[in-house]
Amino acid sequence: MKTKILYPLFATILFVMNAAGQGYDKNYRLLSSGDLVVDKNFYLITVIEKTPEVKTILTGNATLKSFLQKKVEVLKAHVTDTCSAPMSLLGDFFWQQDTAALVKELSSVYKANKKAFDKMIDGHLRPSGYYQRFVGLSNDVLLAKAWNQCFYGMDYIINQYGIGKKMRYPHIDSASYRVNTRSYRIMLKDLVTSLDEISNEFDVFYKPSLAIAMQLMQANDRDEPARLEPLEHGINKAAYEQIQKTDWKKYKYAAIVLPGAGPELMIPIGHAGKIHCDVAARRYLAGDAPFIIPSGGYCYPFKTPYNEAEEMKKYLMEKYNIPASAIIAEPQARHTTTNIRNAVRLMIRYGVPVDMPSLFVTSVSQTKYSAAPSFDARNMRELGYTPYTGKKQLSNHSIEFYPVIECLHMDPFDPLDP
Structure with a gap:
């Protein structure tokens, strides 16, 4: 029991040490080439x-x-x-x-x-x-x-x-x-x-x-890496401003990460995407976390004009009246591995607490897939690390995890979402 309690805490301490030491600095401002x-x-x-x-x-x-x-x-x-x-x-x-x-x-x-x-x-x-x-x-x-x-x-x-x-x-x-x-x-x-x-x-x-x-x-x-950017001045402006005013002590989880599910047809959102949104909305409306992070890019079908995160955000707002200020869209991830990685990237850069656990909420089929050891192996194979620590399945639709700072690392194997 003590090991289970201390492990996420150790990960948090390691995260803070890296962030304050010779790695990522939250006060650093990225340079721009214009491209x-x-x-x-x-x-x-x-x-x-x-x-x-x-x-x-x-x-x-x-x-x-x-x-x-x-x-x-x-x-x-x-x-x-x-x-x-x-x-x-x-x-x-x-x-x-x-x-x-x-x-x-x-x-x-x-x-x-x-x-x-x-x-x-x-x-x-x-x-x-x-x-x-x-x-x-x-x-x-x-x-x-x-x-x-x-x-x-x-x-x-x-x-x-x-x-x-x-x-x-x-x-x-x-x-x-x-x-x-x-x-x-x-x-x-x-x-x-x-x-x-x-x-x-x-x-x-x-x-x-x-x-x-x-x-x-x-x-x-x-040009997928540049679409909808800068996010904090556009699609995420309201949520970015709300983060600075959030009383995190009121919540058990920092965020609800919602992965995409690209439809087979050339439509804004498919049946699987709607189910993903439905289960995430329930957790948000129950007060589990102050933010939902729908994650997904321009993926399915090939060359679709629809962005998964943007369409899921619209669905959450229209069906459940969830305000834009509670939805942090992550519109570039192309896979389940990078759904989590990219959501964590936004959490770190936007100032969402990383010493709190977050939830990965999705359909039962994707929950089973993501909770399995084979998903950890896929992350190690494709990213070189797991974009989470302390992973623990809570229900048919939710997995608890802690962010890891390695998620910030750029990936030369994926030019559309480096």
């Missing part, structure tokens, strides 16, 4: 672009200049050559073939300019939370892992939206068009030609591949 898709997928690059001293070091390095020049030359060659197949046009923009040489050079650059890089790492990468799983590592290792995430992330996007490879979740996240069609090949040729016109602006070695990756996401209408 939220870039910021969420490649925050290291956003920070470099906003840190003149570090950017100057990278642009002035001869070896890194040669990497840049080679990719610019490839871009220019494709303007006049006869290449038209996706791999022939895009293959040279992958980082995989250059990773070993890059890692060696970037390590040398760090060692020769340690003071400037440490200032950037301690002032931005660590407190941002985007690299929270790396906070126990030394600065040189943390930076190397952050670079590796950038390289892998760009390769992933080019593979998925340029080459047409079936990556992690192809049934909802794959390219919007058949990449081997004549029209797509023409688009790719037009894309590289368009980028050639601005190639003189590519001043850092990562710019050509980053530009290719972002153009491919744009061509496939894949």
Whole structure:
């Protein structure tokens, strides 16, 4: 019995220590490049672009200049050559073939300019939370892992939206068009030609591949990470303001996390989504928690125009008269694993207490699935950690859990919801 009581408490203490130490800082303000898709997928690059001293070091390095020049030359060659197949046009923009040489050079650059890089790492990468799983590592290792995430992330996007490879979740996240069609090949040729016109602006070695990756996401209408943002100024404005006024001592739970259930038809909300909302509304109306967090993105069916979290919020307000100030929409998660992870991200960044338990409330079928050890294994396999601790099934429709700060860590394996 004592173990069950102390375990969540230990997790809370660990959370606070991490947040106050060399990791996430609630007072840190995220930097912006003007492109939220870039910021969420490649925050290291956003920070470099906003840190003149570090950017100057990278642009002035001869070896890194040669990497840049080679990719610019490839871009220019494709303007006049006869290449038209996706791999022939895009293959040279992958980082995989250059990773070993890059890692060696970037390590040398760090060692020769340690003071400037440490200032950037301690002032931005660590407190941002985007690299929270790396906070126990030394600065040189943390930076190397952050670079590796950038390289892998760009390769992933080019593979998925340029080459047409079936990556992690192809049934909802794959390219919007058949990449081997004549029209797509023409688009790719037009894309590289368009980028050639601005190639003189590519001043850092990562710019050509980053530009290719972002153009491919744009061509496939894949701007999900930026949709509805900034949430706290729009769809979550009323709830965000209410959080600051909430008397948490009145409640047993901090929030009710409500996962989505994408319909098979092209409709706003399906029968499963309504059941999820119904059971969550009952817990809210019973006074269990002051907020419901409906979670789900633009997922099912493929290329749906409807957002699960937004539609569930409408349903809760219209059927149960639950006020907007009590609903924190999380409109980007694409899976049950990231429903919890993303809800926790908002809780942390919005100031919802993390030393209180929260509830995961859903249908009986999804409760059984999420309460099973196999769900923990799936989280470990896909995220590298479980986005909760102290998980305990309470009923057919609810699971108690505590948040973990690792949820802030960005995921290069999911460019639509990093």
